[in-house]
Amino acid sequence: MSAIEIQQQVNSNYYFNLISFTLLFYDYFLTLDWEVSRYWGSAWNVPNALFYLNRYGTLFGTIPVVFQYFWTTESTPHKLAICAGLHSYHQYFAVVTQIVIGVMLILRTYALYDRNRRILVFMVCIAAAVIGVGLWAVLSGPGAKTNEDDEVLALYIGCSSSVSSSETLNLAAAWGGMVVFDCMIFILTLYRALSRRRLSSQDLLTVLLRDGSIYFGVMVMSNLGNILTFALAGPYTRGIPTTFANVMSSIMISRLMLNLRDPALSTMSGRFSRSTTVTGNGIFTTYLGSGAPGEQTELATGVNYTDTGIELEDRLYR
Incomplete structure (x- = not known):
């Protein structure tokens, strides 16, 4: 491979990751006011903890990845050693991010x-299999490189190394497992929503189906694109959508959680109704106060572990 071809692939890698980082930080500031109004001050519980872990874990955990791609300094043995550590960190960070998001999707579907x-x-069995494949791909990857593919460029900007052809099958299988998991969650959500289609009040289920469909479409396209790069791209562009897929999955699950606490769900269910139950046993419930003027409004939504099951609640106190 010529030096020009290598430089073109490296530049493509930089630009694609720059887009991913921009989307992550832009969406955070775009939805910060939603987070403040719908999460800050609410009771501390498992869903809240997972929401913050995903949102801020991805936000701050991505900083070393930014460093990996845009660290500007002379190429020295010390830099190459740090680059190797950043490369390993990026792989494990991707696995941990997907695990957190998977847990949130499982809880959401479990409540549904x-x-x-x-x-x-x-769902846990499928998730365990996907996690196992992902860990196998990460742990078995470095030792599988061949001498001709195991090349680290002496770059002034960032750290770029090739992905060997022997690694592509492992990594493609790992991301293929994510496609299987996303398909499972989407099918379960779609089936549950359609089975409740005759209910008189379906606002929350409509939101769940809408958000689940959007999440499924975006993530399947991202993951399939990632898989295709392992099969068709050059050694320095294999897997370049990895950061993009992680960023998009984090953004999408954050928006799913934020949308569940949209006050419009309460007003759509009937402004003066005391309780509107979407499912037969009250698993999704909207509680509305009397609506007396001048009273303070507070939003407190969460997943509560009770004797009757997990409740996704949207409570509007007036």
């Missing part, structure tokens, strides 16, 4: 199915 343990066991 009225805390059905068989559904939970099924």
Whole structure:
């Protein structure tokens, strides 16, 4: 491969990752006011902890990845050693990010199915298999490189190394597992929503189906694009959508959680109704106060572990 071809691939890598970083930080500031109004001051529980872990774990955890691609200094043995560490960090960070997002999707679907343990066991088994494949791809990758592919460029900007042809199958399998997991979550959400289509009040289920469909479409396209780069791209552009896929999955799951606390869900269910139940046993419930003028409004939404199951609540106190 000529030096010009290598430089073109490296530049493509830089530009694509720059787009990913821009989307992450731009969306954070774009939705910060939603986070403040819908999460800050609410009771501390498992969904809140996962929301903050995903949002701020991705935000601050991406900083070393930015450093990996745009660290500007002379190429020295010390820099190359740090670059190797950053490369390993990026791989493990991607796995951890997907695990956190997977847990949030499992809890969301578990609540949608009225805390059905068989559904939970099924989802956990699929997730465990996907995590196993991902860890296998990360742990077995470095030792599988060949001498001709295991090349680290002496670059002034960032750290770029090739992905060997022997690694592509492992990494493509890992991202293929994510496609399988996303398909499972989407099918379960779609089935549950359609099975409740005759109910008189479906606002929350409509939001769940809408957001689930958007999440599924975006993530499947991102993951399939990532898989295709492993099969068709050059050694320095294989897997360049990895950061993009992680960023988009984090953004999408954050918006799913934020949309569940949209006050419009309460007003759509009936401004003066005391309680509107979307499912037969009250698993999704909207509580509305009397609406007396002048009273303070507070939003407190969460997943509560009760004797009757997990409740996704949107409470509007007036």
